[in-house]
Amino acid sequence: MSALRFQILARSASNRARLGRVTTPHGSFDTPAFMPVATAAAMKGLSPAQIRGTGSQIILNNAYHLFLRPGGDRLERFGGTHRFMRWDGPILTDSGGYQAYSMSDTAVLGEDGVTFRSFIDGSKVHLGPDSSMRVQNQIGADIIMAFDDCAPAALPEEGADERRLARTRRIEDHARRLEEAHERTLRWLDRCVRAHARPQDQALFGIVQGATDLDLRRRSVEGVCSHDLPGFAIGGVAVGEGTDAIRKVVEFTAPLLPEAKPRYLMGVGYERDIVMAVAAGVDMFDCVLPTRNGRNANAFTRNGSIRLRNARFADDHAPIDPSCDCEACAGGFSRAYLRHLFTAEEMLGPTLVSVHNIRHFQRLMMDIQTAIREDAWSWLLGSWPCIGAGREQPETDEQP
Amino acid sequence: MSALRFQILARSASNRARLGRVTTPHGSFDTPAFMPVATAAAMKGLSPAQIRGTGSQIILNNAYHLFLRPGGDRLERFGGTHRFMRWDGPILTDSGGYQAYSMSDTAVLGEDGVTFRSFIDGSKVHLGPDSSMRVQNQIGADIIMAFDDCAPAALPEEGADERRLARTRRIEDHARRLEEAHERTLRWLDRCVRAHARPQDQALFGIVQGATDLDLRRRSVEGVCSHDLPGFAIGGVAVGEGTDAIRKVVEFTAPLLPEAKPRYLMGVGYERDIVMAVAAGVDMFDCVLPTRNGRNANAFTRNGSIRLRNARFADDHAPIDPSCDCEACAGGFSRAYLRHLFTAEEMLGPTLVSVHNIRHFQRLMMDIQTAIREDAWSWLLGSWPCIGAGREQPETDEQP
Numbered sequence: 001m002s003a004l005r006f007q008i009l010a011r012s013a014s015n016r017a018r019l020g021r022v023t024t025p026h027g028s029f030d031t032p033a034f035m036p037v038a039t040a041a042a043m044k045g046l047s048p049a050q051i052r053g054t055g056s057q058i059i060l061n062n063a064y065h066l067f068l069r070p071g072g073d074r075l076e077r078f079g080g081t082h083r084f085m086r087w088d089g090p091i092l093t094d095s096g097g098y099q100a101y102s103m104s105d106t107a108v109l110g111e112d113g114v115t116f117r118s119f120i121d122g123s124k125v126h127l128g129p130d131s132s133m134r135v136q137n138q139i140g141a142d143i144i145m146a147f148d149d150c151a152p153a154a155l156p157e158e159g160a161d162e163r164r165l166a167r168t169r170r171i172e173d174h175a176r177r178l179e180e181a182h183e184r185t186l187r188w189l190d191r192c193v194r195a196h197a198r199p200q201d202q203a204l205f206g207i208v209q210g211a212t213d214l215d216l217r218r219r220s221v222e223g224v225c226s227h228d229l230p231g232f233a234i235g236g237v238a239v240g241e242g243t244d245a246i247r248k249v250v251e252f253t254a255p256l257l258p259e260a261k262p263r264y265l266m267g268v269g270y271e272r273d274i275v276m277a278v279a280a281g282v283d284m285f286d287c288v289l290p291t292r293n294g295r296n297a298n299a300f301t302r303n304g305s306i307r308l309r310n311a312r313f314a315d316d317h318a319p320i321d322p323s324c325d326c327e328a329c330a331g332g333f334s335r336a337y338l339r340h341l342f343t344a345e346e347m348l349g350p351t352l353v354s355v356h357n358i359r360h361f362q363r364l365m366m367d368i369q370t371a372i373r374e375d376a377w378s379w380l381l382g383s384w385p386c387i388g389a390g391r392e393q394p395e396t397d398e399q400p
Numbered sequence: 401m402s403a404l405r406f407q408i409l410a411r412s413a414s415n416r417a418r419l420g421r422v423t424t425p426h427g428s429f430d431t432p433a434f435m436p437v438a439t440a441a442a443m444k445g446l447s448p449a450q451i452r453g454t455g456s457q458i459i460l461n462n463a464y465h466l467f468l469r470p471g472g473d474r475l476e477r478f479g480g481t482h483r484f485m486r487w488d489g490p491i492l493t494d495s496g497g498y499q500a501y502s503m504s505d506t507a508v509l510g511e512d513g514v515t516f517r518s519f520i521d522g523s524k525v526h527l528g529p530d531s532s533m534r535v536q537n538q539i540g541a542d543i544i545m546a547f548d549d550c551a552p553a554a555l556p557e558e559g560a561d562e563r564r565l566a567r568t569r570r571i572e573d574h575a576r577r578l579e580e581a582h583e584r585t586l587r588w589l590d591r592c593v594r595a596h597a598r599p600q601d602q603a604l605f606g607i608v609q610g611a612t613d614l615d616l617r618r619r620s621v622e623g624v625c626s627h628d629l630p631g632f633a634i635g636g637v638a639v640g641e642g643t644d645a646i647r648k649v650v651e652f653t654a655p656l657l658p659e660a661k662p663r664y665l666m667g668v669g670y671e672r673d674i675v676m677a678v679a680a681g682v683d684m685f686d687c688v689l690p691t692r693n694g695r696n697a698n699a700f701t702r703n704g705s706i707r708l709r710n711a712r713f714a715d716d717h718a719p720i721d722p723s724c725d726c727e728a729c730a731g732g733f734s735r736a737y738l739r740h741l742f743t744a745e746e747m748l749g750p751t752l753v754s755v756h757n758i759r760h761f762q763r764l765m766m767d768i769q770t771a772i773r774e775d776a777w778s779w780l781l782g783s784w785p786c787i788g789a790g791r792e793q794p795e796t797d798e799q800p
Contacts, residue, residue: 041740045445045747047727070740074715078736086732315474327447332486336478340441340470347445347747 003142004203004230006031006262006283013375016255016281017368022058022262024090024142025201026082029057031262031283032368034274034361035092036290040065041085044291045351046358048087053327054355055362057089060286063136063144064096064103067127068118072138080140092286093141094266095132095192095207098150098235100125111184113147129188133195136202143203145233146192146224151181153211153239178211185209186223193227203230205264211236212245214252221256232257233264234282238273247276254280271300271364272387275380278368290361294354297342301360303385306335308353313339326359328352403542404603404630406662406683413775416655416681417768422458422662424490424542425601426482429457431662431683432768434674434761435492436690440465441485444691445751446758448487453727454755455762457489460686463536463544464496464503467527468518472538480540492686493541494666495532495592495607498550498635500525511584513547529588533595536602543603545633546592546624551581553611553639578611585609586623593627603630605664611636612645614652621656632657633664634682638673647676654680671700671764672787675780678768690761694754697742701760704786706735708753713739726759728752 003025010019020031036043036051039062043051051059061081066072070084078084081091097114101107104116113128127135132147155174158167189206196204206224210216225232234253237246250265254277257263264284265277274285290300297308299320306313306320316336319329328338333352341349364384371380381387403425410419420431436443436451439462443451451459461481466472470484478484481491497514501507504516513528527535532547555574558567589606596604606624610616625632634653637646650665654677657663664684665677674685690700697708699720706713706720716736719729728738733752741749764784771780781787 040744040746041737042744042746042748045751047731047748047752049727049731065744069744070714070736074736077715078717078734084734084737084740086737314470315477317478327449331447331449334478334484336470336474337441337484337486340484344440344442344465344469346440346442347750348442348447350747351445351751352447 002203002230003199003201004262006231006260008260010373012279012372012377014377015279017278017372018281018283019369019372020262020283022090022283024058024203026088026090026142027057029090030365030369032274032278032365032372033058033284034365035060035284035286036358036361037062037286037288038085038087039288040069041081044295044354045347046354048085050327050351050355051087051358052089054358055366056358058142059087059089059091061085061091061093061139061141062096062099063093063132063139064099064127066093066139067096067131067135068120068125072135075140076138080138082140090143091141092143093136093139093145095136095145095147096127097132097147100127101150109149111187113188129191130195133192133197133204137197140198141202143205143231144196146185146189146204146206148188148207148209148235149181149184150209150236150239151177151211153236153241175213178213178216182209182216182220182223185220189224189227193229205229205231205233207233207235207266208253208257209236210249210253212241212249214249217249217253218256221253225256225258229261231262231264231284233266233284235266237265238268243270243273246273250277250282251280254282257281271361271384274361274364275368275384275387278372279377287361290357291354294357295350297338297349297353298357299338299353300357301386302383305386308335308339308349309342310339320353320356321360324356324359324363326356328356402603402630403599403601404662406631406660408660410773412679412772412777414777415679417678417772418681418683419769419772420662420683422490422683424458424603426488426490426542427457429490430765430769432674432678432765432772433458433684434765435460435684435686436758436761437462437686437688438485438487439688440469441481444695444754445747446754448485450727450751450755451487451758452489454758455766456758458542459487459489459491461485461491461493461539461541462496462499463493463532463539464499464527466493466539467496467531467535468520468525472535475540476538480538482540490543491541492543493536493539493545495536495545495547496527497532497547500527501550509549511587529591530595533592533597533604537597540598541602543605543631544596546585546589546604546606548588548607548609548635549581549584550609550636550639551577551611553636553641575613578613578616582609582616582620582623585620589624589627593629605629605631605633607633607635607666608653608657609636610649610653612641612649614649617649617653618656621653625656625658629661631662631664631684633666633684635666637665638668643670643673646673650677650682651680654682657681671761671784674761674764675768675784675787678772679777687761690757691754694757695750697738697749697753699738699753700757700786702784702786708735708739708749709742710739720753720756721760724756724759724763726756728756 136144536544
């Protein structure tokens with residue numbers, strides 16, 4: 001009895017990549033899939049029709065934000081987030097654990113979850129495995145995520161006068177914290193599975209943690225995958241560690257996950273991270289980069305990103321990417337006009353560049369799907385120079 | 401040799417209203433027409449497709465804003481504002497005189513125009529009849545407006561210790577200022593007509609001034625209409641005076657304007673002001689109300705406006721106006737969702753409510769056109785209770 005069906009339609013001849021299709025109560029999406037993020041049941045300035053126009057088949061909502069506003073009870077009365085935001089395709093919600101812990105300076109972690117101050121009105125709020133499942137059931141997304149303990153992957157910074165002994169203890173403390181997070185994540189997963197009230201409608205994914213410790217990752221896979229869940233995610237990646245560390249963890253962890261279930265790499269990322277992870281066998285991705293960068297006038301192109309506020313675009317009559325078929329590029333909006341919108345603080349600028357950026361990632365996914373089907377990885381790398389480029393090479397706003 | 405053709409297709413049996421069509425180099429629009437305002441070559445969050453979807457056939461740009469940014473030379477290199485903002489229908493630009501004078505505390509008025517500080521970088525800028533025509537030629541709108549002297553219509557406020565003699569002098573000063581503005585407006589119109597470089601592509605409209613002084617209005621009509629221009633506007637209305645004063649001026653002035661030319665009432669207004677002016681023989685309107693109110697969560701309905709931030713809408717599953725066919729209402733976006741977008745500061749809220757508000761005014765214009773054709777004014781008033789309501793009756797944000 002599962003809300004989700006996963007078919008693998010083809011496999012790459014060169015690596016572990018798979019071409020597939022996930023079917024949910026609100027329709028199907030092709031994998032490898034990129035899910036743009038509609039945090040608070042809205043993707044910034046994009047209407048559902050505009051989201052659909054980017055080729056996005058599934059989108060992500062944030063349970064933490066919806067829990068605080070408009071609240072689970074209200075969304076339940078509405079019939080869930082699909083009806084609330086008028087998106088009739090598949091939706092995934094994350095559990096809210098990461099946000100509850102990271103968005104509040106006063107968050108307190110305990111065996112029952114996280115107690116924190118609401119960023120809206122400062123009131124004391126609690127979110128844990130039971131309440132997260134309850135609110136995710138109320139939100140009604142097709143795929144919901146287990147509530148996990150997201151311990152910081154990086155070693156805390158050293159104090160200025162730290163001695164050798166202190167450093168050893170700091171490393172030991174961090175290792176103990178990761179171990180504790182691992183064990184708590186498994187206990188919470190048990191609670192999530194028990195608390196999940198709608199398994200026939202909503203597919204619960206487990207989340208593997210373990211930071212950059214491969215032994216911990218292996219043990220996390222064993223524990224999390226002991227549950228027969230419809231899908232599994234790799235969490236705690238791309239939280240500040242370098243691209244090599246991401247590669248090491250993903251290439252180690254993805255193949256350990258059940259072959260027949262969709263694999264979701266949370267919060268990743270740049271084009272080359274996605275291609276690397278697909279080759280390691282990952283099927284699903286989400287990232288705020290297209291919309292967050294879009295809001296800041298940073299546009300993705302196949303040759304790398306460009307900052308549209310740069311004065312050199314003031315008389316540039318070309319679209320962001322002449323090869324792009326998005327509403328902004330195919331609509332003939334020039335770089336000069338987009339730059340004007342940002343300097344004049346017109347909302348249309350963030351909307352159009354976000355539309356373009358999401359389409360950029362969806363076109364990448366389509367080409368990745370072609371690369372898998374036709375074993376055309378060299379063609380992919382040749383068509384997308386940004387994959388070979390450094391992870392983040394933003395232009396400066398000013399000309400030299 | 402004119403860039404504009406005006407056909408009167410029907411006349412009301414009950415009043416001076418006319419049904420017509422204006423044809424420009426970028427297509428036609430039906431009159432009475434409502435022109436939404438895309439100040440800086442963008443209508444806030446609306447794409448041209450969304451503007452078109454509201455039924456808008458002609459839009460307005462602001463020469464003052466485009467003069468300062470991105471500048472006339474840049475727009476000319478682009479081939480004008482149509483190509484810049486990707487709107488292929490008719491566009492009207494105002495002259496910038498009103499903004500230059502009213503948006504700067506340091507504006508200095510002289511015989512050659514207004515010198516003021518740019519709101520962008522504080523630099524000293526000059527705009528007058530010659531430079532306004534030049535920049536409007538560069539922007540390339542289908543209809544351009546004469547640069548006029550917009551003297552404040554209202555009597556300046558009295559000082560706290562004003563004596564009777566001082567009051568008399570204040571009234572005399574104001575009358576002298578209006579007289580001076582009238583004469584200067586006529587001198588500037590001569591200069592505009594001479595400076596206009598593209599009369600075959602762009603129709604220049606003259607603007608009648610005179611505040612609430614009907615004798616001055618009559619003399620202004622005589623002076624302005626001594627030029628054989630393709631259209632005429634009534635300026636200096638709805639600048640703070642009450643709805644009765646608006647009615648007095650419009651009902652006096654509109655019938656004095658040439659019968660065969662389109663008549664444009666600048667910056668008006670609320671639904672009942674528009675219906676009153678149509679009945680007096682006005683053909684064209686513009687107003688920022690739909691977008692400005694939309695940005696602030698104030699939605700127009702046939703029964704009056706509603707403030708969507710109000711808590712009473714938090715669980716309201718109905719659209720803004722169940723009878724409306726706009727992207728927001730027909731798309732099924734509820735008042736509760738729109739309220740959520742505003743409280744969560746999501747850009748989609750202002751966009752959707754602006755779309756609705758513009759559509760509200762376009763549907764009013766369609767019904768006005770029907771009322772003229774079928775002499776159905778009682779039907780119009782019955783269908784639009786807001787026409788009979790007070791000029792501005794905003795709801796409070798809080799419930800009692």
